[in-house]
Amino acid sequence: MLESLKSKLRALSALLNQGRIPYAVCVGLIVLSTALVYGNPRSIPSFLLFVFSASSIYWLRMNRAIQLGLAVFFAVVLVPILGARNVFYLEVIFQIAVFSALALGLNIVVGFSGLLNFGYMAFYAVGAYLWGFFGSQQPNLLHATVTTKALHTPFFMAPDYFYLFIFLGVIVAAILGLLLGLPVLRVRGDYLAIITLAFGEIVRQLANNLDKPLNFTNGPQGLTPIQRPTMPEGVLKLFNNLVQPLVGHRVTDSQAYNILFYLIALLVVVTVIIITYRLDDSKVGRAWTAIREDELSAGAMGINANKLKLGAFAVGASFAGAMGVLFAASRTFVSPETFTFLQSVGVLTMVILGGIGSITGVIVGATVVTLLNIQVLQSFSLFLSQLRQSGAVIPIINFHWSNLSNQLDPSKYQRLIFGVILVLMMIYRPTGLLPAARRKRELTERTEADPEATENGADHV
């Protein structure tokens, strides 16, 4: 049955990719979903279709330039306008972007070089706390005790240092990645995973407890307010003048910030994607694969495994550091709660669901898990609570919906979702939904005379 389904899908894709059909399908999808989202800003199915239409730009076989143009139009024009209409969508897309970058970073460590990292959120936390500390009043409050009130203390830095701190976040996280990498180089496999877990927990506990002797992190209360970069003068006005009739209401300052952070996140993600692509297809990327597959043989081929492993840690960490800075500024608040082991496993779930080592797969994984987390589950929760209030009864067993426990809130069951995804993927599809091309080849052609070796064995390093 699976085979027939597969062949049907293949036939469908062949049909869709003939001549000019893909252009029509893609544009049609975009127009349709845009109209739907524009018409009912609260409907989730239409938003899902909207996201799907974005992915169709990538899937369908079209002219490269047109593809690029459509994507840019979609990301820079459509999303901000529709997002201004309903800011929640912008939030969802922002989160997708953040988690895509995180998942791509983890993918370099786990997917490319095969080092399992359970403490990945630590690097994200370092980025977030870096700007959280310097971008708030905290440097002037080192001797103050923990308070939740905003004190009338001047901010430590001008808000526009934020842009500099994105780069600083990259550097600091990368250095931390090296520091973690150095001692653990001699450890492999499951022990490495446990060490990174311990490392992640230590960073979180430090964030939780460093409110004394000097108050660096403000303890469990977290740091707030954290400054956002200043909105360029006149941009908001211009934007309002241009699109106010389309949006339907004046775009407020905070909505404009949402758009700004979305655009910055987009920029970071695109950079990350380009870096990852280039790395994957480089000498370094192939060396990582070699280390992942067999470290001993890789060493015999003249690959300096230690140096490359450290590199993987540093590159992976740096993505998270940049996103951390961005996250701190967009939330204007950081607290240790954000950087738990649960979140680290969440990012790992994205990587594994999408396909370890596959760039498209990882982005799809991040999108699916994020949507599931903050949209589908939440709407399901809403549905349940409506059901509870409606007073309906399940007929045969005579169960009153109003008796359903208030604690049963699907949006709080992330762990179950992550857990079930991880187990099912490991058992049925360890390569992920969209396996990396190289992995797929390895799995299907392993029995033959290993064409991989003849293909690029000679130019490994």
Next chain:
Amino acid sequence: MRKFMGSVDLRQILLPIGQMAIFVVGAGALCSVIMVILALLCRGSGADHLLQATQGVGIFTYTVGNLPQVLIDGMTIGFVYAAIALGYTMVYGVLQFINFAHSEIFAIGAFCGVEALIALNGLGILAKAGTIGSFGYFGLALLIGMAASGGMAVLVERVAYRPLRNSPTLVPLISAIGVSFALQDIIRMTESLTTGQFYRVIPTFGNFDAHLVLLRIGGRVIDIQVKSVVVIVAAVAMLVALNYLVKATKVGKAIRAVAQDKHTAALMGIGVNAIISLTFLVGGSLGGAAGVLYALKFTRIDPFVGFMPGIKAFAAAVLGGIGNLTGALLGGMVLGMIESFAGAYLGTYTMGAFGAEYKDMVAFLILILVIIFRPNGLLGEQVSQKA
């Protein structure tokens, strides 16, 4: 009866008791000596002056005065860690993989035991039970917790680990993490659907909260809570039983054979799958019992209760040398002692700058340091460096 007694290998019962005694005394004495030396060195320091100003005692008197209580606490928690660590170490010995879900197996045991006690309490049985009876009912709760955990461990192995037995190392580990997370939420869901509550509190009954006076020195009283005694006695009994099972019975021989070489063991007519299931059953029920004991000691449990003790017990297993049963005992004891000492003295010695909240971090630091510098652990016999 005589024949039965004759076949019992007394050496295998006395040996682990002796080992445990040595570990407890050794770890306790070592920590105490270090602490006393530290106290002597710190005389006249800022911490000393602060203590004299606030409590009217010098740092040396303070340290020595608190030692007995700290040692008893360390021993109690050490035995709990040892019982959990055995679950990790047994599975690692047989399958060479970290059963990350063991911490949730522990939590399930704790919940089932506590729910049983709450149910008994609701029926009014616990209130009427005398001192002896309440021990009996606690024993019943312990058995229920063990059964639930053991069953769940076997189920988890069958569903999530067995299909992955021949995969690369990291695949079952990721699956185990998934199981661990899923189980946390399943416990939470069950609890919230049936009781509507997030955490459960063990009912007060019997004389578990009473204090037994051990010693009177001058005006000072050194005492131990009855529940600590229960925890220690129950843990020692289980550890001895486990040691006997593994070292002195035919089944134990089969377990050791499978741990050494699965294929050869299968050729010798050992049902490898059955033995692996049995390992999970035994390790799981030990974890479940530890969960009920933990609940007795700390009274309050929530669905995420397993994570911290789980990771600490894993640290203990690694510290002792994973795959090595004696090592798990030693590691648990050392970790329990260090944690208890850190919790008691860290705040005083650093004048409140780093308090007891750093005691969790101590376990993580030990874990990292041991893995980096001595991955085979203190008693290591198994080389566990695998790609």
